[in-house]
Amino acid sequence: MTPPRRRRRQTERPSSPQPPEPADGEEPGSLERLYTIAGSADGARAELDLVTLIVARSAPPPTASPEQAAVLRLSAAPLSVAELSAYLRLPFSAMTVLITELIAAEMVQARASIARQALPDRSLLEAVMHGLQRL
């Protein structure tokens, strides 16, 4: 049996209009566009990614809201935004708003995620390969 064949996508797809692609890679209507974080190493604004690691700076203070306290307890050891979102059952966009508030209040630290690079660092790729080989 011959498998079905893929036809290359055409540049024009009038039957399925695409949402406009914002220049910085954010989807329209997302919340965290309003909440970007200053202070990455190069002074550029860093945004929270699914895999940004979050670490609590302290135990939850009495003034913390229940949801803030939950994040602080969970992130006593480093934890990604995606994991926090999963454990707290909050959608990613809501999670980033909450974490951004905590960063602003200096209650958590966001560890720098590896910035998008046109050319991923070879040593990074090699480290991942070595790690996978040990699986």
Added chain:
Amino acid sequence: MDFNGSDTLPGPRTEDHLPHTAQAAVKLVIVGGFGVGKTTMVGSVSEIRPLTTEETMTQAGIGVDDDYGSESKTATTVAMDFGRISITDKLVLYLFGTPGQERFWFLWNRLFEGALGAVVLVDTRRLEVSFDVMGRLEERGVPFVVAVNSFPDAPRHPVGELRTALDLAPEIPIIECDVRRRASSKDVLMTLMRFLHSLALSGSLS
């Protein structure tokens, strides 16, 4: 924001804690149609039980949902399963599984931002599901490999035939796998990493 504390999952088990030395994380994306085995693959290599993060899009007129009740606001919720592999005491790898259908592409900007690369997981019984996905990845410049999940009752095609059917460039690896097996899933990930490494060496990754 609604927050219902009783609705949360139990937190990470003690053995699920990352060391305090963990500094950074990278991600790979596994993309494919429903039922193709994305979550199985994540689960077979993950050091934590697969978790689910959700994203909701509630906005009228985004475009992809125009066919479905464009008069009212559309609410699309997509669950992405993911897992984790500690690479070193400083570096962590996350694997995200995401559905490939076009109506979920609103997720992709965030998901692929900074991702090292992707695995397109293919079921030969529904090969056409992966066509648009590969076109989309090519448009975005996301490097990917193709992994054919070997379902027992699925038609087997020689790799050359699949490459022709998928219209894949000769350098893009195609690998057969059984994602239920950890070793096989690991092979797929290693194939992707070696491919990314070769692209980095040749300087052709854009």
